[in-house]
Amino acid sequence: MSESDHIAAAPPAAPPQDSTPNEVMDEETRLRPEFVNKVLDAVEAGDDETARQLVQPLHPADVADLIELARADEREGLVKALAGIVSPDVLAELNDYVREDLLDELEPQQVADIAGQLDTDDAVALIEDLGRDEQQAVLERMEPDDRAAVEEALSYPEESAGRLMQRDLCAVPEHWNVGQVIDYLRSTKDLPDDFWEVFVVNPSHHPVGTCKLSLILRMPRKTLVSDIMQREQTLIPVDMDQEDVGLRFQKYALVSAAVVDENGRIVGMITVDDIVHIIQQEAGEDITLLSGAGEGDINEPIQMTVRTRVVWLVINLGATICSASVVGAFQGEIRRYAILAALMPIVSALGGNAGTQTLAVVVRALATNQLTSANTAWMLFREFRIAIANGIALGIVGALGSFMVLHDLKLSLVFAMALVINSLVAGLVGVLVPLTLDKARIDPAVSSAVFVTTMTDVMGFFSFLGLAALILTR
């Protein structure tokens, strides 16, 4: 029955059983606060049975959400009440910090048991954040097979493909036919839970092609695998950074990919469901990085958050002192012409805004590989033209506005000129700062903003007060 059959007349019937009933979940797949409170109230009242009944039908990802939405001091009680429902899968779905807190309450043997029930990649995620001693204690209590897999994964750098991959995969020799593959799949127990493609390997275990399961299902049993496999394949080096893995999956619309060691031999596979949250996280964290809030995880211990943010604030304090010293040099002008003090923050603020606009676009284009050295010059020219257009527009609006209020033609002219100059500065540094940092292999999202706003502040104050000194107050 193909899809077109479905469109044919069919009697209306009850809507399907969606796994997310409406009293529990809103239309954006968030747990409703009423539901969260109902569960937490039941736990607080000691009525574990009600709490369990409410939570039982939820998907592990939603149970994890529920635990995250509880206050830190409510979580332990909640997890105790839900014993049995808080499965290893729930723990795998939990935010790193929340999970770490919960694991701290468990014995190494319990953690080892949980890890043993997870896929290698999830077990690694569980164990990698533990302290060195605790990690060792847990590893010692795991089954030898599982332990070896986790230890191998941990031997690869953090955030690398080696940590993300599953070691279990389905690989077949090229001389097999479809029937042999199907028989092999039916008879072999030791296969991953989820796989979507079969990897075809040569005798020295190098992947030579991939074959979608849908193709295997649809071809006659006698078809040779090597006749239907796709030979162009995207291989993932085991030490590749997870951000680059994510970009490859996205670019080539991959559902799974073979991971190969430095000799090109297949050592594991990564499936798209393991990488989707990394794509989301890597794409999303630039916004908090750029603001100077680090990774911005709301479950991070508050001391860590304060430390991350205060470092950037103090760096910014230093930077603003630079620009303040520019103002300090013009105290004579300001004393004579105090209105300058009111207008100068406008010039610096608008420069900062324009610079941040450019910066955000460039950081984004760099992160998505849209901006490379092949089109840098074009990008710079593009932002230069935008800066001129914006600067002229702001200059006109600023000149007219200030003249209407202050009736000082010279002052309005100085104001407009400073706006144009600072818009140009903003456009140039907004492109050049992140590009330079990127070339120096420093993440431009982390460190660009302070450079850009310092430049626009300094140049904003300097151009405005300098022009004022030249034209108005001499």
Next chain:
Amino acid sequence: MSESDHIAAAPPAAPPQDSTPNEVMDEETRLRPEFVNKVLDAVEAGDDETARQLVQPLHPADVADLIELARADEREGLVKALAGIVSPDVLAELNDYVREDLLDELEPQQVADIAGQLDTDDAVALIEDLGRDEQQAVLERMEPDDRAAVEEALSYPEESAGRLMQRDLCAVPEHWNVGQVIDYLRSTKDLPDDFWEVFVVNPSHHPVGTCKLSLILRMPRKTLVSDIMQREQTLIPVDMDQEDVGLRFQKYALVSAAVVDENGRIVGMITVDDIVHIIQQEAGEDITLLSGAGEGDINEPIQMTVRTRVVWLVINLGATICSASVVGAFQGEIRRYAILAALMPIVSALGGNAGTQTLAVVVRALATNQLTSANTAWMLFREFRIAIANGIALGIVGALGSFMVLHDLKLSLVFAMALVINSLVAGLVGVLVPLTLDKARIDPAVSSAVFVTTMTDVMGFFSFLGLAALILTR
């Protein structure tokens, strides 16, 4: 042969044929500028043959990248030289604006032919951005079947599941067994190119379960589908916004999902490869939205970019005039104590920084559904404590620093107090502004920043100059 067999001794051999040779692509899967220039130089020299030979081995996604990396005025020549290589799949991979430019050069019949060779979702993406008349002209020239599919998709709102889904899918009745499913798959031509799960439907075409292909392959032919299907399933309403579709795929680690109409009947399916770039895009665009640079697409026509950015700059100009008027009210104090003019931008800038840090974290937490009304109060309290800690740290550093330079105890005290006050203001508005906008169903990423920085500017100037007026200059 399971993965553990691979680990067994194997003779070293030549590395596998990766589809991305090193002279073409760098380690971050970007086309090397030397390669891009080689192709463009060949095209410019009229040597189409060389250009074609260079580009032939590339994946369609990389051909699309190549076209995007060329300058706008080089693209038409490049595409002409690569005729035949620039397949419908390449067009589907192209940036919207670049594709639109290229399609403008084609006759409606040519566009119709291209659309006919694509999956419905890609054909829709191709056609939805065309002008109304052009769209009509293309649709009229398409095959009736394809046309009906595209027109149906276009009847759903922009950026909804209905536009993303494929109408072709594989659905089977619950009473079938595995053997019947395999025979059906082998004998039916009209199936999607890629599918990873079979949807099980009841007689009225409501999905009742899903069955992974790997499970179908591994079970004996006599097994009933209804015995092995997964009954908990995540269904996607056809009018669901693509951002929410992306969040569902990510949350539940889906590889494909059935799309249902308002009566719960299956009307299509969405596969993860169609949604990965949307997850990336939705997660990434908040950074440019928050900066006031719109979607920040570097291929957007420059007039559109200028318009988007200048609107935000002018709004910001208005906002900074508010804060400038606060400064204006204290001109008397500034005239007497010009150093105030140098210190006040520090107070407002640090407030702006702290506010932006909080804002970025809150916008991110809202976008990822980590912040809901269930934990709003906790979040506010968390940011309040961070703001106090940061404010005190900044106050101490600021007081010491300013005292060392200016030797004015009272001034340093005023400066420190203003820093603490503005840090608190920043923390509060950084949480409350985006939450309020979100409640009002306005995208907080788009409009929060101007409110937050205006508040921190106004309060920064007011607290500092006000305290100065009270303590220093009276």
